[in-house]
Amino acid sequence: MARIAADLAAGGHRPEAFAAAVWQALGRADAGFLAGVAAYRGHPWRRELADPPAVWAEGGSRLLDYGGAGPVVVFVPSLVNRAQILDLLPEATMLRFLAGQGVRPLLLDWGEPGPLERGFGLTDYVAGRLERALAAVPGPVVLVGYCMGGLLALAAAQRRPDRVRALALLATPWDFWAADAAQAQAVGALLPALEPMLAALGALPVDAIQAIFAGLDPFSIAAKYRGFARVDPASGRARRFVALEDWLNDGVALAAPVARECLAGWYGGNAPARGEWRIAGEAVVPARLRLPSFLAVPARDRIVPPAAALALAGVLPGALVHHAAAGHIGMVAGSTAEAALWRPLLEWVLGLPP
Template sequence: MSLTPFLAASQHGPRPLPLFLELLRSETAQSPDRRAAALAGLAAYQAARRPRPRKPMPVVAQAGRAVLRDYGGTGTPAIFVPSLINPPMILDMRYRRSLLRWMSRRGVRPLLVDWGTPTPADRAQDAAQHIEEMLIPLLRSIGEPVALVGYCLGGTFAAAAASAVPVRGLAMIATPWRFSGFSPEALERIDSLWHAAHDSCDRLGLVPMEVLQTGFWQLDPGRTIAKYERFGRLDPASPAARTFVAMEDWANAGAPLTYAAGRQIFDDFFATDLPGQARWRVAGTIVDPHALPCPTVEFVSLTDRIVPATSAAGLADRRELRLGHVGMMVGSSARQSLWQPLADWLTALPAPR
């Protein structure tokens, strides 16, 4: 089957599509049947019907291009901080997989940070400035100490914000902190990716999402192709097929990073491990999640292929799971393994004095 037609139908990804097709060629070079199955799955994914976009939840605060979206509820106010990589909607997925909507019915008032979309004019705004200029003002806008919940790099950012302003508690989910805990092979791939993309990103003033997606695919190229093979065999109207489309649309979307944030993440975090060495300074303070005066907890997956358990902060309250990086948020076992324990922890936090 020719790959050419897919280049003209790439609005639904995968992004970048030419690189995905090259990866497909390489992974299925010895198996024409697998290639045909993966291409059939890709065609089915691109042609799948999408529901109407959800209406965004109300904005209750804004700081720069970032806003805080209110998911209702009358309990403990908790600000959820997503990663800068991929859209924040991983916390509000369809098909009964919305952590935030579920939390709003469990004694928590979830508030979601939406980082917005940077432009080249924002090129000099590094990771620390995202926290100082956007996240900390959003926290202060509530008028009382809130709980902070950070997912992936959002947990890294949340720990920094909690070092600068009083919070009721900090929960870190699948959060990298000791970046030296990544395997040497993973660090080498990440360094090579940044080396190849650095000059173009510098000229753009942004790090496009496609650069980051390329790195994710390289973690497990066989699995990247195999999931499209499996999708091609599903009934398009089945819950499994609808969930696949929603998850892939999320994974293939996302705003770029500012150049400075990308440089800091690649050079200061992955290459130098400033957070893990207690050398990362935000808002004039060295960030150390172990020294926070509030309750802290981390949820760590022992089977996470994106953020290995060895990169976690090592907090005293460590909850170990056996779900993937995304599965722990939206998988079939997420509610019992993560959602409920997190809700119990949040609702048990002491009231602010």
């Protein structure tokens, strides 16, 4: 501080004036952030899309059928966010788009973890819920996993090659240390501090999950709300922003055993890339898969760094790598999602051998 003050004085600037200018700039930024939050909270948009019928259900989980005629494609989302991101708005719904283009998409909605699911580990979700959902539909199917759901889909494809004829992985991490090993290990190191909460609740609450992800890019939240303060509230852009924020803020708690596996095993230990991640005692090894595969890697992904997802290209035999010109969420629900992902994925599915 003394050096800054000396430099200011040498340039003919009073340190008091500099400090005042800094506080004014911070005040303007803070006002923009608060204006954006107020605009979001006061926006009239509410979700009106109704869920399609379920063809299978177990506990809080459902397999939703979006109709359409053609190859059956089962989508597996993350466990920590609601499945609605793939069916967000009438103008932003990957699943309804595909249903109108010669594909029959089905969506596995994991649901909230109830008393039973709070004791689930990843084996229960993969070798239990996911495999039973696959058994409930005509197969073999094209299996598509998004983000964390991609890891679950990959494990299921290895275990049940009779039920899966092709595999698509969208923004799916594999090497958690590829981009920033220290940051990933820091996330894993949070587990001991979270243990009292996990033991008491049997789950990692939504607020805790959001805090962890916010820590990966702490300045982005304020920046996006400042930007929203300048958006016309009657525009389609505003409606999409509100829909996405509602989805982000309406997350799903993570069963305590799953939270431990993900934080300690995936982030802390990089278990998938090291060949140490197991489902029902069997190591998940992508090199064992012998089926067509599609990897979508967003170019601007802050949640799953491209390097973490691209690691699968080197271990999944014959994978077609698609570099999507979008971010983690924009790839599936953004204004350019149709060109960035929907159509390339559709072309790949329709081009698969019968």
